[in-house]
Structures are given as structure tokens and as C-alpha cells.
Amino acid sequence: MKDIVTPLSFTCDYNEGAHPEILRRLLETNMLQEPGYGSDRFTQSAIAKIRHATGCPNADVVFLVGGTQTNATVIDGLLPRFGAVIAVETGHIAVHESGAIEHTGHKVITLPQHEGKMHAEDLRNYLIHFFADDTWQHMANPKMVYLSFPTEYGTIYSRHELEEIYAICREYDLLLFVDGARLGYGLASPAADIDLPGLAQVCDVFYIGGTKVGALCGEAVVFPKGNAPQPLLTVVKQHGALLAKGRLLGIQFDTLFTDDLYLRISRHAIDLAMRLQQLFRDKQIPLYIQSPTNQQFPILTQEQMKRLEGKVLYEIWERLSDGRAVTRFATSWATPAEHIQLLAEIL
Amino acid sequence: MKDIVTPLSFTCDYNEGAHPEILRRLLETNMLQEPGYGSDRFTQSAIAKIRHATGCPNADVVFLVGGTQTNATVIDGLLPRFGAVIAVETGHIAVHESGAIEHTGHKVITLPQHEGKMHAEDLRNYLIHFFADDTWQHMANPKMVYLSFPTEYGTIYSRHELEEIYAICREYDLLLFVDGARLGYGLASPAADIDLPGLAQVCDVFYIGGTKVGALCGEAVVFPKGNAPQPLLTVVKQHGALLAKGRLLGIQFDTLFTDDLYLRISRHAIDLAMRLQQLFRDKQIPLYIQSPTNQQFPILTQEQMKRLEGKVLYEIWERLSDGRAVTRFATSWATPAEHIQLLAEIL
Amino acid sequence: MKDIVTPLSFTCDYNEGAHPEILRRLLETNMLQEPGYGSDRFTQSAIAKIRHATGCPNADVVFLVGGTQTNATVIDGLLPRFGAVIAVETGHIAVHESGAIEHTGHKVITLPQHEGKMHAEDLRNYLIHFFADDTWQHMANPKMVYLSFPTEYGTIYSRHELEEIYAICREYDLLLFVDGARLGYGLASPAADIDLPGLAQVCDVFYIGGTKVGALCGEAVVFPKGNAPQPLLTVVKQHGALLAKGRLLGIQFDTLFTDDLYLRISRHAIDLAMRLQQLFRDKQIPLYIQSPTNQQFPILTQEQMKRLEGKVLYEIWERLSDGRAVTRFATSWATPAEHIQLLAEIL
């Protein structure tokens, strides 16, 4: 233990820089002259690889810088002016984006969450009641459903659940958008029964999160049916989301989609998360939610928290009235395997 | 000449990656765990250095990713809801931002440009006539002036010109915002009679461009009087402009403001631009505009352009009726000095 | 009963035209030439009368055309760009304005409703938790509270309740906006312990609804402390809310505030509503909510509804599982007194 200078950190999955391979490629290509705004060769290569990985040869793919920017650009870019988007009450766009979606003019309608997920039944009931109401034209008009995979609680949808929601969307003429800020950690989960090509079939647009899965920054938005709003560059730039040196994003995603790096580093995080889960179980520490992904939510006693003090970093999610707290431990591509062992020793 | 694989390129100042020192620092700090959203130690250090370099110990400083995003966030963040911004007709926000400013709800009012610059007299006349009109309340209300330093034509304002414009702004209760996407190349110009602390005194907000001056991405917005809209993080995030791994921007600007790197690499570009200018003069090639910064606008004949074909890249700015063309040659921090010599040999 | 051609109607309070006195004044003044945009003498006279009636000699008063327009203009006009507005989940802006508030860029945050009202305690708890959260800057920033007087359920706030809420608003630097679409019916209620001058003291802005209280159209917005956003005409016009023939609104409010007409016709509606309430009680018909204003919510059996069929119009509010329905009966300035008697005979 002696040589650990900084404490072990499980606070979140974007506390380091980028996967070393990404930095190596940035260095290697640094002085090559390439045109701007995504017309560079790296971006074109990354697009080709993502089309292949998603099984969508005609997909439109665009690389944006961050999550909230991506959500605002996609939602505002695809919705009609009067359209609203439906999310669960804990959805990122509903809670943690400083009103960025409303800033573009669209209401976020919220439904109850179930361990962070939307239930198809809730969605259907909402839509049935909405259109049954004589005054529906006086209400914000739902034209999109927003899901996160994984959710804010680390849970994931099964393929069947996505199919059910997508069927309702098509029945009611809503688009389905899947926020994949942590997509890799969802797809790499042992509980996942869907892969990238499968996901591309059950929604209208989704994004492959880079920021939390090995990149310095960057999210790859995929419109599986070539259904991006056009002219796409204009739509993106209008939202302040067009990077002059598009190569920065192109190189990163080109690297992440070479030799399956994106899923390989995601699996690393999930392996450690499963070991974390086992560790908590072994120590009889209850889990607030059975999360199959890289975020784990153990309920710690004051004594346990005291033991971690100064040695292990994590997030307090919610303090309980009995003194205990729901906490969040996140692993990532960067988490050293030995940290699980060290945590076990401390706890 | 044989071993030059790619042609010499003077097309623009953002075709390479980042200054090597920046990449070195990214690599060096890569695995250090730091909190997100700009609360990391690098960002804090960069803020301190910029406060020092601008002579504004109380300045608010925030790092955003790109130029259009910065313009939209600053303008929308500072203007009242009904406020309009005045720019010259060639201003970047008026022409090349896909309507991003209007997308946030604000009209861009345009005045004539003089080699890319706004004349104080035009501004004063506009405001006098505006408020003299009985129906001024029926018109979009000007509350900000937007200038670029250097302008789209590479020209720069003198300190006196800025003071004049700023005085008018204060008289009419307008804010003055200086877009410094290429600020380094302006300040490093032999024609400049103003420095960073000087600039900070004659406007309400400006930004120090990184993307075109050595960074992978990033612009440092400076509110000299601590006059950023608050809560600043909310304002930034609402515009999709908050980077999760704020360290990426912090490290870059911390590096650029260490040992005067920002101005040193700017001076390199300017030295080469002045040599370019001399070269054109030596060859009796007329210059469309006397630009004192890194963008030069020689008027080339068809014969000259033929000679450059396949060997030298540059931009066609405007084709003239006599077959000649106004062209743009840009140098940057990355331009090798020997390229000027090579160009001289070809031309 | 024979001579009733159309059925008795209690469906809502805006099914007729205007109070006859208003039409008389429109006719009388029709050919007088007056300048536009609210600078006519009638508008000026109406402003003076409203300042007097509210006890606010320095109030800014502006006349807009309809409720949603008024809410959008006031909220967007007063909020900072990043500000959100808090309403109860049944608030008009949260449900029945087609997303007009979000269309101007502002999130509507919802709190639970209690018979249509916001509880001060809920508001305080929300704000305490909001600012206690480390990540509050990542959330939409509450800067205004929106209440309705009366609420969607016809209930009204006591002076004490308004004072409590206003105190919280001032403590947390939020503005308080009271939607008075049916203000007259609230103030005329026997349950009201507040009058116009009183209301003006416990909020930052409110409006006096005309459309539902005797006018063809029109709402008078009052900024008690002369605190309207300036330039007000620009703010109003930017929202498409400026009427060229402002006289149309001026004449109506000048009439409504002459000889106390506004409150007199409101009292008429309330008298009849109280008689309705008594009638339901006499018939052992339960009331869904104890509404002290012009909207009454009897729960009718299928048999009772059958009896009314074709003879009496009212709204179905909510169908209950036992076959009964919560219904809404609204009286207005235009309801003939004898209709209550006729209803009694039918029921």
C-alpha cells in the first residue's frame, strides 16, 4: 500500500485522459495536413469502420464533442419545431443538462423510471391518454422517445424491451433516440442480449459514447438508415457543435474501432465491475440496484465509509435516514485491476 | 524538390494537430485522475496564468471548444433576450456560422466593412439614426458590438480604434466583444500597438483562440472585470459547450501560457507571413489587402496559378473577371520556415 | 322549458362575446382616430385606472391579447436566458400551452399540486435540495415561480399562503408571477381574503384576465414596482404580442375598470356558482373539490348525466371507474341567473 500516492478512485469514468493507443495515434498523425470539419481521412475512415461495426452500410455518422451537445443537436435537429421528447424522470436530458434541450425550444415530457428504465407500458399508456384527450393539440406534442443505454442507474434494456418501445414509437409516429454515453459498458455487460448491429435496428438514431469510454472527448452519432437531418454540417454548426479540427474526433474513433478496441476496453471495465459486485456481496454489503454495467451502487454503513476515508474515492448518491448511504463506484477502461484487490483489503 | 511527398500547404491555419509541447503534456498527464467540468488542477492553473497574462486578476476565464460555440455562448449568455449584436457584413457571426447566433434568438445587425474592419463613425451613425427614429422600439435592439481581431481579412484594429469603438459602446450601453480566433497572430503582428492587458481594457469580453494557434481545440474566453454571466457553468452547459474532461482544454491553455508559448508560436507564423509578403512584393505580385497578420491575399495570374498547381496549396478567395484571382496564403505555428523558400523557387 | 332553443351551457367562461358595455364603447369610439400600439388615449386611461385600482401609482401596465401569449412574453421577458420557471404539475404553462414556454427556451419545473395549488413547503424543500446538490449548476436554474389565482381547479390562495411563497422567492432570488386569467372570479370569491392592491404587494408581476371576464380578448399585465423589462414595446413585439390597434385592448380595460365593472361582473358569476354549489349539495351530489370560484366540479352519476343530455352542456373532467364522472360546471359574467333554476328543475 505504501506506494499509492493518490487514493484509489472509483468516482467516475471520465477522470483520466484517453486510452494510450489514442494518444499514440494523435502523436503519430500530428503533423499531417488534413482539411477541416470532418473531411479529413481519419474521420472518413472512422465512419467506414462504424458503418461496418453497426452493420449499416448506409448509415450517416457524425462525430460531436460531448454528451449534452449531442443530445441537443440530435433532438433539435430531428424534431419538428413543435415536437417534444419523452424521457424518464431520471433521464440525463430531463435532469442534468442545465435545460439545454428546452433552450433549443423543445419540452422534455417525463415518465416514471424503473431502475432508470422506461417501461413500454408506461409509454403506451401515456400516448393513449394523450391522444384520447380532446385538448391534445393544446399540449406539447410528443415526437421522440429518449432512452439511455445503460441508464443513469447502470441498468440496460433487453432487446425485447427495445423492440417493444420501438414498435410503440412507430405506431405513434415518434422517433426513438438512444443515448449511449456509456454504450460500450452496456454492450459489454454479461446481461446484454444485444450488440451494435442489433441496436441499430431497434431505433432511429443512437450515439456511441467516447468521452466515458477511452476518448479525450467525442461521441459518434449514428443514423442507421441514412436518416440524418440535411444539410447535416449546417445543422451541426448551427448548434455550435462543428469542430474545426475534425481530425481530433476522427482519429479517436478510428482508433476505438480498430481491432475492436472500443469493446475490449469496455469489457475490462465490466470485468472489474463484476468483481466489485462480487466483493460487495462477499462483504454482505447490499446493492441499491442490481446494475450489470460499470456503475455499482453499494449501500455503505458509516463504519464502512470511515474505513474508506482518505483511501478510496467514490460518490455519495443518496444519504439514507439510518446513517447509511447509497454510493456509486464506477470502473472504467482505465481502472487498474489491482485496485479491486486493494479495495477489498481496505473494506 | 523530389522528396516532398505532399504539396506545400498554405490553405489554412488549422490543418495540423497541436503544438508538440501540448501533446507532450497531454501524454505526461494522461493517467492522472482529475475531476471533470473544468475543476481539474490544469484548468485552474491555466486560468491563473491567463489572469496574469491579461493583467486582470479578477477576470472570469472559461475554456470552450470551438469558435462558433464560443460566439453563440458568449453572445447569448450576455445579451438580454431582446438584444441584437452589431457586426460588419463580413463578420464571422454574420456569414459563416450557419445562423448559430440567430438560432439562439438574436439578430445580427450588419454594418459596412472596411478591409474587414468596423469604422467607429459607421457605428456612431448607425446608433444615432437608430435612436432618432420614432419607431426604434419596433426594431431589434442593439446591445452588443462584435469585432474580430484580426478580422476575416487579416487586418487589425489599432488601440485607438478600439478605444473609440468602446467609448461609443459605453455611451449607448452596448457591450463590446472581441472574437480572437486568431488573436495570437494579431498581437504578434509588427503592426499591433496593443497587447493582451491592453486589449482587456478596451472591451467587455474577448476570447483567446487556441484552435488556430497551436491547440487541438479550445478557446479561452476572458471576462476582464469578472463579468461573466452567472452561474457560468449553467450558461455554458445550456449551450452544449461544457466539456466533461475539461482537463483537455486546461492542459492545452496551461501549456500555451507557459513560457509565453502562445505568443512565441504566433510570432513564428507572423515572421513567415512577412517573408511571404516580401516574396510577393519581390515578384511584383499585387496584394489585395495589406494584411499585417498570418493571412496574405496575393492576386495571382493564371500563369502563376498554373505554376503552383500540384505543388502548393492555397485558397481561392475570389476570381476576378480578367482571369486573375484573389488568393489566400495562411501561415501558422506549424509552417516550416523552409516552405517559404520552396514557394519562392516554384513561383 | 319549451322556449329554450339551445341547451343551457356551463361548459366554460369564454363562450360568449363581450360584456355589452364593452361593445357599446367600441361602437361609440369606432371612428375616432387614434395612434397605434397602445399610445392611444383609451389605453392610457386604462393604465391610469389600473394603477389606481391596484394601488400602484408606478406600475408598468401592458395589455396583451391572450393567456398563453401573456405567459410566454412575461416569463421569457423577465427570466434570464438560462432561467427556469417552477409551476405545479397541473399549472397551465406546464400542461396546456403546447410547449409555448419551452419554445422560448425555458424549462418548466413541476412540483406536486394540492387541489391545484402549490404548497410553500414543497417549494422550500425543492429549493433546499436543489442548492444542496453539488451538481446544481448542471440543472436548469429556477428563477421564477408561477402560480394561478384561481388555479385550474378553481381554488384560491390565501394572502398568508401568497406571502409565504413570496418570502421564499425573495430568499432564493426568484420572481413570483401570478397568472390571473380568471382573476376577477378569484377576487370576488367569498373565500378570498385579498384584493387587487393586496395581490400587487405579494408578487413581482401578475395579470388581470379579460378574455374570461367580460372582454372579447385581452389580459392586463401589471408590474407593480414599475419593473417591466425594458424597452417593453420591443419585448412585447418580439413575442408577436403587440397589437397595431392597441385601442381594442385599451377600450375594453378602460371599460372594465370604470365603475368597478370588472369586479361587479365577477361577483355575478360567483353568486351563481355559489348557488350551483348549494344546488349540488341539496341534491346530495358530491363535489370533487371545494371550489370557492366560478368553476364547480360535481361528481355525477350516469343517471344524472342522462337526465342532462341534450339539455345542459358541461365538461367531463375525468371518468371514474364506477361509471360516475367528475364534471365541470362554469359560470361567467354572462350566465343568466335563471339558468341555475332551470338546471335545478332538470337535475
Add this chain to the structure above:
Amino acid sequence: MKDIVTPLSFTCDYNEGAHPEILRRLLETNMLQEPGYGSDRFTQSAIAKIRHATGCPNADVVFLVGGTQTNATVIDGLLPRFGAVIAVETGHIAVHESGAIEHTGHKVITLPQHEGKMHAEDLRNYLIHFFADDTWQHMANPKMVYLSFPTEYGTIYSRHELEEIYAICREYDLLLFVDGARLGYGLASPAADIDLPGLAQVCDVFYIGGTKVGALCGEAVVFPKGNAPQPLLTVVKQHGALLAKGRLLGIQFDTLFTDDLYLRISRHAIDLAMRLQQLFRDKQIPLYIQSPTNQQFPILTQEQMKRLEGKVLYEIWERLSDGRAVTRFATSWATPAEHIQLLAEIL
């Protein structure tokens, strides 16, 4: 002259109330109970009459309250989110709407005006150059052309001119919107070679102005091909443009489109305007523009203006350096014929 209490007024065409027939109908229908939001029988009847008058049996017709509101609702309702609208530099939306169009997020691109009109050639050149520019995706994307009929200078387009512009619009996939705030005065002009059905064929949407042509308020928007944005009521309400008592607009337009009232009263104004024009010619008073509609622009000397002082009201349009002034004299449905004679006597 003795008995003229107020001076003769030619200041504008919205200084009186409504045509007496409209008031008569408002009075007559006042106590009839009708549902709100445009579902009343008067609105339905007015829609039928306008469909007939425009020769468009499938047209969508909606009644809004005022001009700026109509422009903002139509433009924002029909444009894609990223779309810009092209107008001449003197166009109402470009100058006199307090930035209302930009407030909805859309840039107004301006072209030169020729006596208030757009030239097809200017439009074509603009579009050719726009799309010839490599960087067109970085610019606001034109998706609509906005014309006024008559223009701000009282001039009108010929059918041929409209056809030319519409052909360009279709070639470049732009919508054509005609602002008819004073449409009646345009169609009633002896110079007009187009009628309502003709106009409906050469644009995608236009509105029939009521406010300036006999109504208290109100504009009838016509989508000739049934091409209104849907759900239309939602779009309208989202812009704060839905009137609760829609009957107020329905009754007015039903009256204006009964027995050709709209064109009859327009012709009255035009007859008087032509007599005004003749009067100025007879007095050797030059006209700034040859306006064939209800606005006339005589250039008056200081002596002439002195003669009118206190007796005749009109607008100063622009003061000339020689002491003279371009002035505007407007007639309307309400101008008494004898006022022309009286003016002749004074001048």
C-alpha cells in the same frame, strides 16, 4: 373648415376601429354561445368563404391576430429548424418586427430592394452564388422567400414577377410566403394584374390582412394546397397566437368576405389614393415613388408643410438635405372622400 375639430389624418391605415358592418355583426352575435379556439361556426363559415374566394377548396386557413405574430408563426412553422428566410432589406420582417423572426431562431437574409420589391434576378444570383460557394454549409441555409404585396413603399408585383420568383423558389426548394398586411389595397389597385385565386397559385402561403383593411384585428393565413404545418392548432398555440374567443376573428373575416366587402372597401381607399396622386400632380408636387396603392409619397417643401401644420396629419418618411421631405399619405377604408377635397383646399 370651421367645424373640423380634429385635423384631417392621412397618417396611416389603422387609426380607426373597424368597419361598421363588422361591429354590427359582433353586436348581433354577441350572446350566442360558441366553442373556443376557432371551432365556432363563424370561423368555419369564414374559412369556407375564403376557400371560395381564393379558388382553393382544399386550402388550410387560420386566423391570427396581428402581422408580426403571423409572420413569426408562419415562418417558424414552415421552415426547417436550420432554415433562413430571404427578404428585401426594407422588408417588414427585416426591419420592423423587433427581431421577432430571429427570436424564433431563423436568420433573415436580405437582398437589395427596388422601390420596395425583390428582383427575381437578384434572388437567382444570390442562390447561384450561395450554392457555388464551397462553404455553403457553413452559412445560414435559405429555405423561404418573403415578399410583401403591396411592399413597404406601396408598390406591387405583377403576376409575371411573382411567377418568376416562384419558379426560382421551386428550382431551389424554397417556399414562397407573401405578406398581405395590406393585400386588399394591392389587389384593388388599377395596376394589379392578379386577383386572389391568381395569387394563391403563385406562392406556398400568404395572408389576407384584416387589421389595416377594416378589421379591429386579424389576419387570415391561407395555405393554398392544404399545406399548413400540422397539428396546426399546436403550432399556432406554441407561438402564443391562438385566440380563446376565435369567434372574434371568425366574425370579422366572415363579414369581410360577405358580399365582397373586403375588396369593396379596399377599392374605396384606392380610389381616394388615386385622387390624392392626381392632386399632387396637379400641384406639381413630385412623388418619391409611383405607388399604385393606398400609400402615396409626395415630396413636400417646407412651405407646403407649413401650410398643412395643425390641419393635416401625415408621416415624415425621410428629410432631404434641401429642406424638403419625403412624406407618406395613407388612405384607408375609413377615409372620408371629402377629405381629399379639403386637403386640396389647404395645400
